[in-house]
Amino acid sequence: MQELPAQEVSKKHPAGFWIRLGAAIMDNLILLVLSWPLGQILGIIFGVNNLQLQPDMTAELPPQMISFMIFNFLGGLAICYAYYAIFYTWKAATPGKLALGLRVYRLNTQTPPSLLQIFLREILGKTISAAMFFIGYLLCAFRADKRALHDLIADTEVVRENFSAVSQ
Numbered sequence: 145m146q147e148l149p150a151q152e153v154s155k156k157h158p159a160g161f162w163i164r165l166g167a168a169i170m171d172n173l174i175l176l177v178l179s180w181p182l183g184q185i186l187g188i189i190f191g192v193n194n195l196q197l198q199p200d201m202t203a204e205l206p207p208q209m210i211s212f213m214i215f216n217f218l219g220g221l222a223i224c225y226a227y228y229a230i231f232y233t234w235k236a237a238t239p240g241k242l243a244l245g246l247r248v249y250r251l252n253t254q255t256p257p258s259l260l261q262i263f264l265r266e267i268l269g270k271t272i273s274a275a276m277f278f279i280g281y282l283l284c285a286f287r288a289d290k291r292a293l294h295d296l297i298a299d300t301e302v303v304r305e306n307f308s309a310v311s312q
Contacts, residue, residue: 158290161282170239171240233259265295272297273293
């Protein structure tokens with residue numbers, strides 16, 4: 145994609161915590177719908193759909209359950225990365241962000257993030273943010289530039305398009 149003219153770059157405003165949370169909720173609902181069939185298919189393949197687990201917490205999980213969990217996790221990661229990679233390279237935003245007028249850009253360039261930046265932002269950065277009791281997400285509520293930890297890691301920013309003084 146082309147870089148926007150300097151006059152348009154100056155019109156961009158960082159997106160705050162609450163609007164980003166709304167977009168994340170929408171995107172996670174979409175990802176849930178996309179990932180659910182994978183879990184069902186893998187459950188059939190590994191034979192865990194009708195597996196009866198005992199309530200005894202000291203019992204070991206059956207090997208097919210462990211295999212199912214590993215493949216379901218990796219498959220879910222692949223679906224998640226593909227979702228973000230497709231939408232960020234195509235529109236610089238996911239459906240949730242598009243619905244709220246947000247875009248994700250490389251910092252100070254107004255171009256969509258690279259595939260490496262998407263991986264660093266969505267997989268690595270958000271995993272670290274979640275592992276730190278979601279503090280990484282809260283950074284955007286307190287920073288003047290409204291960048292969260294995953295934005296800092298990937299050198300990206302989330303901006304509001306068509307921003308008006310009324311919406312401040």
